[in-house]
Amino acid sequence: xxxxxxxxxxxxxxxxxxxxxxxxxxxxxxxxxxxxxxxxxxxxxxxxxxxxxxxxxxxxxxxxxxxxxxxxxxxxxxxxxxxxxxxxxxxxxxxxxxxxxxxxxxxxxxxxxxxxxxxxxxxxxxxxxxxxxxxxxxxxxxxxxxxxxxxxxxxxxxxxxxxxxxxxxxxxxxxxxxxxxxxxxxxxxxxxxxxxxxxxxxxxxxxxxxxxxxxxxxxxxxxxxxxxxxxxxxxxxxxxxxxxxxxxxxxxxxxxxxxxxxxxxxxxxxxxxxxxxxxxxxxxxxxxxxxxxxxxxxxxxxxxxxxxxxxxxxxxxxxxxxxxxxxxxxxxxxxxxxxxxxxxxxxxxxxxxxxxxxxxxxxxxxxxxxxxxxxxxxxxxxxxxxxxxxxxxxxxxxxxxxxxxxxxxxxxxxxxxxxxxxxxxxxxxxxxxxxxxxxxxxxxxxxxxxxxxxxxxxxxxxxxxxxxxxxxxxxxxxxxxxxxxxxxxxxxxxxxxxxxxxxxxxxxxxxxxxxxxxxxxxxxxxxxxxxxxxxxxxxxxxxxxxxxxxxxxxxxxxxxxxxxxxxxxxxxxxxxxxxxxxxxxxxxxxxxxxxxxxxxxxxxxxxxxxxxxxxxxxxxxxxxxxxxxxxxxxxxxxxxxxxxxxxxxxxxxxxxxxxxxxxxxxxxxxxxxxxxxxxxx
Numbered sequence: 001x002x003x004x005x006x007x008x009x010x011x012x013x014x015x016x017x018x019x020x021x022x023x024x025x026x027x028x029x030x031x032x033x034x035x036x037x038x039x040x041x042x043x044x045x046x047x048x049x050x051x052x053x054x055x056x057x058x059x060x061x062x063x064x065x066x067x068x069x070x071x072x073x074x075x076x077x078x079x080x081x082x083x084x085x086x087x088x089x090x091x092x093x094x095x096x097x098x099x100x101x102x103x104x105x106x107x108x109x110x111x112x113x114x115x116x117x118x119x120x121x122x123x124x125x126x127x128x129x130x131x132x133x134x135x136x137x138x139x140x141x142x143x144x145x146x147x148x149x150x151x152x153x154x155x156x157x158x159x160x161x162x163x164x165x166x167x168x169x170x171x172x173x174x175x176x177x178x179x180x181x182x183x184x185x186x187x188x189x190x191x192x193x194x195x196x197x198x199x200x201x202x203x204x205x206x207x208x209x210x211x212x213x214x215x216x217x218x219x220x221x222x223x224x225x226x227x228x229x230x231x232x233x234x235x236x237x238x239x240x241x242x243x244x245x246x247x248x249x250x251x252x253x254x255x256x257x258x259x260x261x262x263x264x265x266x267x268x269x270x271x272x273x274x275x276x277x278x279x280x281x282x283x284x285x286x287x288x289x290x291x292x293x294x295x296x297x298x299x300x301x302x303x304x305x306x307x308x309x310x311x312x313x314x315x316x317x318x319x320x321x322x323x324x325x326x327x328x329x330x331x332x333x334x335x336x337x338x339x340x341x342x343x344x345x346x347x348x349x350x351x352x353x354x355x356x357x358x359x360x361x362x363x364x365x366x367x368x369x370x371x372x373x374x375x376x377x378x379x380x381x382x383x384x385x386x387x388x389x390x391x392x393x394x395x396x397x398x399x400x401x402x403x404x405x406x407x408x409x410x411x412x413x414x415x416x417x418x419x420x421x422x423x424x425x426x427x428x429x430x431x432x433x434x435x436x437x438x439x440x441x442x443x444x445x446x447x448x449x450x451x452x453x454x455x456x457x458x459x460x461x462x463x464x465x466x467x468x469x470x471x472x473x474x475x476x477x478x479x480x481x482x483x484x485x486x487x488x489x490x491x492x493x494x495x496x497x498x499x500x501x502x503x504x505x506x507x508x509x510x511x512x513x514x515x516x517x518x519x520x521x522x523x524x525x526x527x528x529x530x531x532x533x534x535x536x537x538x539x540x541x542x543x544x545x546x547x548x549x550x551x552x553x554x555x556x557x558x559x560x561x562x563x564x565x566x567x568x569x570x571x572x573x574x575x576x577x578x579x580x581x582x583x584x585x586x587x588x589x590x591x592x593x594x595x596x597x598x599x600x601x602x603x604x605x606x607x608x609x610x611x612x613x614x615x616x617x618x619x620x621x622x623x624x625x626x627x628x629x630x631x632x633x634x635x636x637x638x639x640x641x642x643x644x645x646x647x648x649x650x651x652x653x654x655x656x657x658x659x660x661x662x663x664x665x666x667x668x669x670x671x672x673x674x675x676x677x678x679x680x681x
Contacts, residue, residue, distance in 0.1 A: 003077055004078045011041070015038060015041060015045075017194075017196060018194075018196055019045055019046050022169040026168070027169060027192065027193075028169065028172075029172070029195075030189060031174075031196045032175070032198070033197070034175055034198065034202060042173070043058065046058075046171070048080060051080075055133030057107060058133060059135050060110070061136065061154075062110075062111065063112060063138075063139050063151060068111075071138075080107055082108075082109060083108055084109040085110050112157065115156050117400075125163075135168065136172075138173050138174075139173075139174055141176055143157060152387055152390035153390055158188050159394075175200070175319055176312050178312060178452040180452075182452075199456075201455070202319065202322060204327055205318065205321065206328065206461050206462065208443070208462060209332045210331060210332070215487055216486075217472060217480050220483040224475040225470070226255050229301040230325075230328070231300025231325070232281060232282055232283060232300060233283050233299055233321060234276075234283060234290060235250075235257070235283050235284070235302075236287070236304045236317055237286070237304075242528070243260065244261075244285075245528060246285050246529070252486070258284055258285070259285050260289065276296060288308070288317065295323075299322065300325060300328055301329040304333060305333050305335070309345065311436050311451075313429075314436070337532065341527070342430050348383070349423055359385075360392070360397060360398070367406060370404035370405075371389070371405070372617075374389075376502065376504065380614050382615060385615070396410045439464065440464055441464060443462040443463070443465075444458075444461070487529065487530030487531070490559045491522075491524075492679060493520070494651060494654070494676075496516060496520060496658055501615075501617040504620060507620065515661070516658075517658065517665075517673070517674050520675060521559050521563055522678055523677050526679070527680070534552065538583075545579070545583055546582075546583065547583060547587075548586065552677075553587070556587070557594060560591070565643065567642055568642070569595075572589075572599045572644070573633065573644055574647045575647065575657070576603050578608070585602060600633055600640075601633045602630075604628045604630045605626045606626045610623045610625070623656055623659045628663075629663045629664075637667035638667065643669070647675050650679065651674070651679045657674045
């Protein structure tokens with residue numbers, strides 16, 4: 001314990017209780033304690049004791065590579081040999097397998113996804129289950145679909161538990177679980193599970209909310225306030241686009257910051273984490289990809305630009321701060337776009353029964369199908385399809401095998417009632433987050449009550465308790481104007497599709513260069529905090545088919561003026577639209593008039609529009625069946641001697657623009673330059 005936490009370290013009462021239950025009584029234990037309490041000390045001390053007794057290695061299931069790196073470093077400090085098997089160290093797997101078999105590894109860290117890798121599941125897992133001395137599930141709230149960060153692969157742990165020999169202890173730990181999640185996790189561990197739940201108070205945190213008038217005031221306020229915040233910290237955003245946009249702005253203002261998201265290269269992510277740990281930068285501007293397990297005891301602040309969708313998720317993220325310092329600033333800067341972003345993520349919930357049955361039927365008919373091959377038969381995005389397959393795998397309806405997935409033939413029931421209850425719970429969490437923003441009571445008590453912490457009392461430290469509220473007018477007017485200019489800076493580049501989706505018989509491989517488009521431009525992203533709000537309003541489902549506002553059109557002209565094309569376009573063609581035909585056609589015609597280009601007309605739809613599809617294979621099929629080249633437009637294109645500007649309102653999957661460009665190129669255009677008001681990513 002002293003090796004882990006310093007010479008003055010002493011085990012807490014519940015740490016003693018957990019270690020005794022694991023090592024002496026060989027029980028199953030769930031520890032729900034605040035961030036920084038010392039949950040990892042429980043399993044490392046228990047591991048050392050069990051290894052001295054001759055037991056096998058501890059298997060720790062962790063959800064993130066960052067967590068694994070931190071835990072391996074902590075184990076080394078305690079003289080415990082730890083190793084990990086993950087997607088980033090493929091070349092080391094064989095050596096690690098051999099070390100585990102030889103008894104040289106004290107702790108093996110694996111991700112929940114690894115448990116169902118066919119080779120790992122069939123070759124390594126049975127031996128591990130038979131020889132493990134202790135099984136640890138960190139961030140155990142991920143087991144529960146009631147939790148804010150549910151991961152289907154965690155549900156597979158129940159199968160691992162059932163394979164363990166009698167008497168193998170199990171420890172599950174989390175800092176963010178309300179009573180419902182705690183019950184759910186305990187039930188999956190088993191009836192006799194010992195639950196050790198403590199108060200979630202964080203004496204170092206100073207919670208506050210600052211409501212600004214608009215995104216430009218938020219950005220200027222953040223840039224000004226970063227100079228005043230202690231040490232280094234994290235600025236959380238809700239989207240990747242916002243993280244990149246805010247990081248770029250803060251760097252322009254002289255702050256040493258780095259953007260961090262799930263799309264950041266793994267090596268760059270590790271370097272960014274290290275730079276923050278060693279205070280080489282002021283902040284990481286990060287999505288929730290930087291969350292569980294990031295360990296920097298002296299983290300001085302956490303600022304959220306945009307509110308997470310639940311108080312539980314929010315408390316989990318702010319818990320990164322103030323673990324080893326007396327005071328840490330926690331500030332929330334909510335925005336009107338937060339609800340739109342919550343609604344988008346809510347739309348990714350478990351699919352309808354009809355879609356699930358279609359998937360099971362496709363697998364039953366074909367035997368084994370890869371995920372891309374399934375996409376050609378089931379209209380779901382790749383991420384939703386993979387999530388659904390994982391749930392079905394856990395439920396026993398499908399099985400992951402080499403080459404893809406197969407149906408097991410086991411009966412399966414669609415639990416519509418449970419899915420509806422989970423969706424209702426998510427909506428209640430969103431309302432609670434809005435209540436947190438508006439509350440005049442103690443903020444920490446509010447959050448702890450939502451985590452069902454019965455010991456919660458007013459903290460005496462937050463902005464409401466002290467009556468000291470940060471002013472939204474901290475930034476001078478000239479800084480707000482500069483931020484507004486930055487946010488209104490138009491132009492986003494997007495790459496056209498280059499590869500046809502798998503599963504379409506006569507379309508495979510790369511899009512032929514003679515039918516391809518050049519890299520395109522858009523005014524902005526729908527997820528931007530600058531143009532994003534305006535674009536979402538203009539292009540929202542059910543919004544009137546209104547012309548593009550003058551200021552927005554002038555911004556489009558700026559995008560065109562800054563475009564570094566090899567040759568200036570000579571003509572304009574518009575993509576047909578069922579929902580906004582006037583907007584798209586009017587935009588194309590106005591661009592043609594302003595740029596003194598020829599407007600040649602618009603493509604057509606054979607029988608209505610293709611509707612909406614959620615994955616590439618389905619989208620290409622639908623567009624191919626409906627998008628047409630009118631004879632008069634084809635005739636006009638034959639005489640074109642330069643690039644054609646192809647105009648649409650938004651680019652989602654990119655396939656409409658890709659296939660429209662192919663038609664225009666096939667009709668005779670030497671090049672196509674795609675232009676849209678918005679891209680979704």
